[in-house]
Amino acid sequence: MTAPLISVKDLTLRFKTDEGLVTAVNTVSFDIASGEVLGLVGESGSGKSVTAKSLMMLNADNSVYDEGSKIILNIDDREHDVLSLKRPAEQMIIRGGAISMIFQEPMASFAPAITIGDQMVEQLMIHSTMTRAEAREISIEMLTRVGIPEPAQRFGQYAFEFSGGMRQRAMVAMALSTKPRLLIADEPTTALDVTIQAQVIELMKDLVKEFHMSILFITHDLGVIAQTADRVAVMYLGNIVETGTVRQVINSPAHPYTRGLLNSLPKLDDLDSPLTPVPGDIPSPLDRPSGCIFHTRCVESGDIAEKCRTEIPVDSIDNASHQVACHLARQGDQA
């Protein structure tokens, strides 16, 4: 079997704060195969962005990784232990080389006082041996590919001269121009209107197919995941509670939290039905619940509530691809 492009194993990440150590990611494991789109979904604050930033070592200076945490990147038959890459020269393998990241707010990706073109050229020249003229040619070609009209003219403009949708496209162009093996897209369409959102998703899917790259697609919206991903990981308060193929997770959600997220989506066949959000508030990461991390909001624990409050559920595996951290799923296994 070929090794996955990236393998995250028991990733635990805490932040030092004035109130104490905050656990933002807790024993998270997942793989992304070459050419695969993995969707990472969960409410705001569940730890999606900090998990993604770990893959590029981009977390803030107050972050601390637990000793057992491992992120292995496999490129050209070589294993790179990402969390042990300490020197900037080593980190170049990942930042803008093997992995690129696009963000929800494209303004954050562009320096305001440098033209879009110059930024694209600089990035290409850092990560390759190409000349300025070659980098310019590739940048304009990428702007064309993402559907920016009059790309040669746009090349010389600043981010503020682009509309929101154009900026998002330019960011995709810049992220893909270095031909990364993994594209991390952190809520890339959240700030866009629905039509442009659909266009950006289509564009990313086309480019991924063409370049055979993998994507980690982050969103709080399971509806967007259904359109984009091959597999899904559902995150709650720093833990992955369910992983499976899109079909498994959307058609047969096995974790009560996943079912809650699905119930909170508008129903296409009954747009007038009221939306039911997952009840209750997300607990503070400073005060993480004992036992099952979701027990304070779970409406399904019923007569095993005491077990849920005290015992941490172990991943149950229906089959190799569908994993669920819930005592109910385990009971189902044994039945």
Ligand SMILES: Nc1ncnc2c1ncn2[C@@H]1O[C@H](COP(=O)(O)OP(=O)(O)O)[C@@H](O)[C@H]1O
């Ligand atoms: N530098 C930091 N210092 C302290 N806490 C942080 C820091 N960065 C992120 N966090 C905390 O980590 C948790 C996860 O954040 P994040 O990954 O941004 O969530 P999501 O992307 O799922 O909305 C949040 O509770 C957030 O406040």
Ligand code: SF4
């Ligand atoms: S382990 Fe218990 S509290 Fe946790 S999701 Fe399952 S039923 Fe709900």
Ligand SMILES: [Mg+2]
């Ligand atoms: Mg986020």
